Amino acid sequence: xxxxxxxxxxxxxxxxxxxxxxxxxxxxxxxxxxxxxxxxxxxxxxxxxxxxxxxxxxxxxxxxxxxxxxxxxxxxxxxxxxxxxxxxxxxxxxxxxxxxxxxxxxxxxxxxxxxxxxxxxxxxxxxxxxxxxxxxxxxxxxxxxxxxxxxxxxxxxxxxxxxxxxxxxxxxxxxxxxxxxxxxxxxxxxxxxxxxxxxxxxxxxxxxxxxxxxxxxxxxxxxxxxxxxxxxxxxxxxxxxxxxxxxxxxxxxxxxxxxxxxxxxxxxxxxxxxxxxxxxxxxxxxxxxxxxxxxxx
Amino acid sequence: xxxxxxxxxxxxxxxxxxxxxxxxxxxxxxxxxxxxxxxxxxxxxxxxxxxxxxxxxxxxxxxxxxxxxxxxxxxxxxxxxxxxxxxxxxxxxxxxxxxxxxxxxxxxxxxxxxxxxxxxxxxxxxxxxxxxxxxxxxxxxxxxxxxxxxxxxxxxxxxxxxxxxxxxxxxxxxxxxxxxxxxxxxxxxxxxxxxxxxxxxxxxxxxxxxxxxxxxxxxxxxxxxxxxxxxxx
Numbered sequence: 011x012x013x014x015x016x017x018x019x020x021x022x023x024x025x026x027x028x029x030x031x032x033x034x035x036x037x038x039x040x041x042x043x044x045x046x047x048x049x050x051x052x053x054x055x056x057x058x059x060x061x062x063x064x065x066x067x068x069x070x071x072x073x074x075x076x077x078x079x080x081x082x083x084x085x086x087x088x089x090x091x092x093x094x095x096x097x098x099x100x101x102x103x104x105x106x107x108x109x110x111x112x113x114x115x116x117x118x119x120x121x122x123x124x125x126x127x128x129x130x131x132x133x134x135x136x137x138x139x140x141x142x143x144x145x146x147x148x149x150x151x152x153x154x155x156x157x158x159x160x161x162x163x164x165x166x167x168x169x170x171x172x173x174x175x176x177x178x179x180x181x182x183x184x185x186x187x188x189x190x191x192x193x194x195x196x197x198x199x200x201x202x203x204x205x206x207x208x209x210x211x212x213x214x215x216x217x218x219x220x221x222x223x224x225x226x227x228x229x230x231x232x233x234x235x236x237x238x239x240x241x242x243x244x245x246x247x248x249x250x251x252x253x254x255x256x257x258x259x260x261x262x263x264x265x266x267x268x269x270x271x272x273x274x275x276x277x278x279x280x281x282x283x284x285x286x287x288x289x290x291x292x293x294x295x296x297x298x299x300x301x302x303x304x305x306x307x
Numbered sequence: 308x309x310x311x312x313x314x315x316x317x318x319x320x321x322x323x324x325x326x327x328x329x330x331x332x333x334x335x336x337x338x339x340x341x342x343x344x345x346x347x348x349x350x351x352x353x354x355x356x357x358x359x360x361x362x363x364x365x366x367x368x369x370x371x372x373x374x375x376x377x378x379x380x381x382x383x384x385x386x387x388x389x390x391x392x393x394x395x396x397x398x399x400x401x402x403x404x405x406x407x408x409x410x411x412x413x414x415x416x417x418x419x420x421x422x423x424x425x426x427x428x429x430x431x432x433x434x435x436x437x438x439x440x441x442x443x444x445x446x447x448x449x450x451x452x453x454x455x456x457x458x459x460x461x462x463x464x465x466x467x468x469x470x471x472x473x474x475x476x477x478x479x480x481x482x483x484x485x486x487x488x489x490x491x492x493x494x495x496x497x498x499x500x501x502x503x504x505x506x507x508x509x510x511x512x513x514x515x516x517x518x519x520x521x522x523x524x525x526x527x528x529x530x531x532x533x534x535x536x537x538x539x540x
Contacts (some may be wrong), residue, residue, distance in 0.1 A: 013493070066460060066463060073471070089316070106470055106471065106475060107471075109462070110466060110467065110470065110471075113462045113463070113466075114460075149439075161415075207327065209378070210380060210383065211383065211459075211462070212372075212376070212379045212383075212461070212462040213325070213326065213329065213372075214373065214374045214463045215463055215466070216329065216368065216372050216462060217329065217366065219466060220329075220333075220368070223364070223470070224333075224336070224364060224365070224368065226359075227359075227364060228336065228340055228360065229359045231340070231344075231356055231359065231360055232340070232344075235344055235347075235348055235352050238348075239348055240349070264410075
């Protein structure tokens, strides 16, 4: 290249190709966060992804809807005066499906970006790593909440159409909703943390299953044995160690139609609530720390 | 048919640091829980953990973990093409990998069940449980290897088979026992100890377990023969 003359009047001319400049409003972090949240929520159900990835979430959702439809049918046909299962208890009974959904879909939101290093592209935007982690967690939480809420709403609509007592049903539904929100944030935090640490899909799934299903199985065995041996406080204390027993314990204390092996009462109720909230907070801190670390590499 | 190099590589993949601890966690958890309950209670409460938790949950989970770690990571990151470009019989690859998965399933799944049921008492029943776990573990590992060769969602698909088909529906409909690997194992174990349940009948259970095992390994080899790499979905 020949040496160009320092002609100040014409500097930059060859670079101006006549493209229009963007002069609109720059929306900044909130808009990015909102988009990320919505995309994450859609991806959790396989929307906006390949056809194959829609199979698993909707198959599981269908399986958790089927018993609700059957229950509604039975109530309508036999004219029962009340639902045979409470709203919170329905979630508790279908916990296997909820756990599988969380275990299957958490790696979609938390592992893929880290495995393929596309996380650096996200973080090249004015979006901080903690915000990214929080939005992913919110997406998964809402996806889980919807997964639990949809069958509950089917039950509720069925109960209304069968003209059961509206006041009772609304109260039961609201109790279940509050518990489901807590459970969804808890399960999303735990599975998200596991999936962001172990990036191989299979291991993230097995790890989540271990915490959500095996650990819950162990806890419930120990709880039942302790209650059978009349060690009620030991039984209640063991319930602090798994997300599902926390959910069941709080539902039992709140009279939401779930029975634990030993009644959760007195000072155990705030203890259960506190442990659940601390667990959520701990998982969030872990997630933020994890994404800070991978984001800075 | 057995290729020692491939088996050695599969073993290394299985014993990678984190995986090994995850694999180790199951037996430790099971034996510790049974020992704890045996120490704290009397009666059959401790043994009930095995048919309730150890046999239907821990054994298949160990088999899933083992079967998917000998094949899954290679399929996931695409490095399986280097293996498949070698002039080695695909059935040989499948058999070598299955043997490693089988070894891991029996060591980390069946053996702890024997130890735990011995701790809970009654050695006859413990041996029956162990034989059942060997039969079921063998069949599980072949089936899950076949699933790993077919789909990238092998772990979830296998989990759904175990948790929803065998456990959830198996508890509701007794007829599921005819198509449930865990029940076949229990049926074989029943021959040794009468205290185990006897679903289905013995010749059928043995035959079915054999067919699924051989069919699973053959199918995994067959899938590897016509393997095509796809992108992430």
